[in-house]
Amino acid sequence: MAHSATAGSDEIWAATLQHLRSHVSDATYEGFLRHTCIIDYEDGRVVVGVPNGFARDWLQGRHMDDIRASLYAALGHDVEVHLQVFPHEGVPPPPPLLPALRAEVAERGIGYPYDEFGAAVLNPRYTFENFVVADCNRFAHAAAMQVAKAPGQSYNPLFIHSRAGLGKTHLMQAIGHMVRDRFPHAQVVYVSAENFVNHMISAIRENTMDAFRARYRRVDVWLVDDIQFIAAIEGPASEEEFFHTFNTLYETDKQVVIASDAPPRGLRLLNERLRSRLEMGIVADLRCPDVETRVAILEKKAAAEHVDLPREVLELVAKRIESNIRVLEGALTKICAYISLTDSAPSLALIEELIADYSSAVNESHVSMPEIVDAVAERLGVSAEEILGPRRHKDLSWARQVAIYLSRELTDSSLAAIGHFFGGRDHSTVLHSYNKVADLLAEDRRVLFLINELKSQLTAQ
Ligand code: ADP
Ligand code: MG
Numbered sequence: 001m002a003h004s005a006t007a008g009s010d011e012i013w014a015a016t017l018q019h020l021r022s023h024v025s026d027a028t029y030e031g032f033l034r035h036t037c038i039i040d041y042e043d044g045r046v047v048v049g050v051p052n053g054f055a056r057d058w059l060q061g062r063h064m065d066d067i068r069a070s071l072y073a074a075l076g077h078d079v080e081v082h083l084q085v086f087p088h089e090g091v092p093p094p095p096p097l098l099p100a101l102r103a104e105v106a107e108r109g110i111g112y113p114y115d116e117f118g119a120a121v122l123n124p125r126y127t128f129e130n131f132v133v134a135d136c137n138r139f140a141h142a143a144a145m146q147v148a149k150a151p152g153q154s155y156n157p158l159f160i161h162s163r164a165g166l167g168k169t170h171l172m173q174a175i176g177h178m179v180r181d182r183f184p185h186a187q188v189v190y191v192s193a194e195n196f197v198n199h200m201i202s203a204i205r206e207n208t209m210d211a212f213r214a215r216y217r218r219v220d221v222w223l224v225d226d227i228q229f230i231a232a233i234e235g236p237a238s239e240e241e242f243f244h245t246f247n248t249l250y251e252t253d254k255q256v257v258i259a260s261d262a263p264p265r266g267l268r269l270l271n272e273r274l275r276s277r278l279e280m281g282i283v284a285d286l287r288c289p290d291v292e293t294r295v296a297i298l299e300k301k302a303a304a305e306h307v308d309l310p311r312e313v314l315e316l317v318a319k320r321i322e323s324n325i326r327v328l329e330g331a332l333t334k335i336c337a338y339i340s341l342t343d344s345a346p347s348l349a350l351i352e353e354l355i356a357d358y359s360s361a362v363n364e365s366h367v368s369m370p371e372i373v374d375a376v377a378e379r380l381g382v383s384a385e386e387i388l389g390p391r392r393h394k395d396l397s398w399a400r401q402v403a404i405y406l407s408r409e410l411t412d413s414s415l416a417a418i419g420h421f422f423g424g425r426d427h428s429t430v431l432h433s434y435n436k437v438a439d440l441l442a443e444d445r446r447v448l449f450l451i452n453e454l455k456s457q458l459t460a461q
Contacts, residue, residue, distance in 0.1 A: 049086025061449035140284035148178035151255035162286035165324035294318035
């Protein structure tokens with residue numbers, strides 16, 4: 001029997017949203033989930049109303065599993081979920097951050113997404129004092145310090161790039177803290193590219209683009225994180241608006257700092273002028289810390305948490321987890337939790353066991369080409385043999401291109417090695433396939449979702 005938004009469905013959806021809130025980013029929640037409702041609900045099937053097509057595509061592409069899981073948590077049984085655009089009257093804009101909430105955020109060190117500027121609150125842990133300097137990050141650190149001491153005067157823009165978990169956000173926010181300390185009246189705005197775009201979209205929707213732009217004229221230091229999403233999220237409009245804001249600030253000698261998972265040349269940008277502007281200041285990368293540096297980072301973190309761990313424990317953890325500082329810290333937190341729960345000091349053997357998940361997660365992130373081919377074959381409904389074989393049917397070519405793209409992204413194999421694996425193709429074919437998928441990524445959101453899904457599936461194992 002169909003209930004149209006019966007009394008029950010409001011409560012079910014409230015419970016679902018509460019659950020979802022802790023499983024998606026704040027930006028996704030605020031931007032896309034907050035203004036949703038159940039518009040139809042019958043046993044086994046729920047139709048969720050979303051405010052616009054963009055929200056629908058975003059949720060459809062990334063969060064259907066989260067939504068289903070949260071509905072399961074609220075209902076106690078599985079349901080089929082459909083999203084439907086259902087603009088309703090009186091949808092309020094995202095609320096300004098309440099002072100009480102802001103204090104709580106500052107204390108707990110979590111990044112609630114917006115302050116009154118539409119920017120994120122800085123994490124109080126991400127300071128220069130808490131940042132361990134070593135060869136892997138010395139240059140980026142020095143550039144960041146210089147920028148914080150004389151914003152807008154020396155290196156502009158400062159462009160920091162690295163793989164995930166190596167300290168980009170930390171360094172960028174350290175600049176924000178230092179500028180605020182030294183220049184209390186300076187307007188420091190930290191925003192992820194994703195949030196920038198979300199805000200731009202709500203400004204377009206609410207017809208407040210002028211206010212959106214005017215707000216940025218008051219910024220002195222603009223910290224933009226994860227810029228790699230700028231072109232990918234919403235195509236030309238968001239990139240253009242970013243370029244416009246960038247120029248406005250740059251031309252009035254305001255400081256811009258950008259963090260990215262790729263150097264400017266590796267970004268999928270539609271506008272070449274933007275790329276050359278991004279390269280105009282200083283480009284600095286962060287590399288994997290060596291084992292000594294990893295121990296030093298763990299020591300600092302343990303001291304900050306007031307836990308006293310023997311050096312051999314820190315060394316063991318540092319040895320096992322190599323390539324991601326966030327994972328390294330996660331392992332330490334787990335050990336600390338064990339100690340405080342059991343009130344006993346674990347042996348080294350037990351520590352190995354405790355952190356096994358973390359170290360294997362990192363080591364196995366070296367995905368193999370056969371795994372990639374299997375995953376692509378399954379997802380696109382072709383066979384692995386066909387992907388590796390000679391046939392050029394359209395669906396097969398596409399599957400092959402996707403698998404080649406992922407092989408280049410996720411493995412260390414050379415172009416020649418990838419070509420050899422994919423049925424003896426030469427390296428220019430590999431490069432062509434790679435570029436084709438990379439270009440489509442920037443243009444077609446479905447391709448973006450497909451690749452992201454496959455990537456997270458492959459690296460999660
Ligand atoms: P990214 O933005 O590059 O993904 P983050 O800045 O979020 O990485 O860093 C991940 C974690 O590692 C954070 O908790 C950060 O404090 C910590 N971290 C990264 N680099 C350092 C460093 N050099 N010293 C101390 N902690 C670090
Ligand atoms: Mg980051």
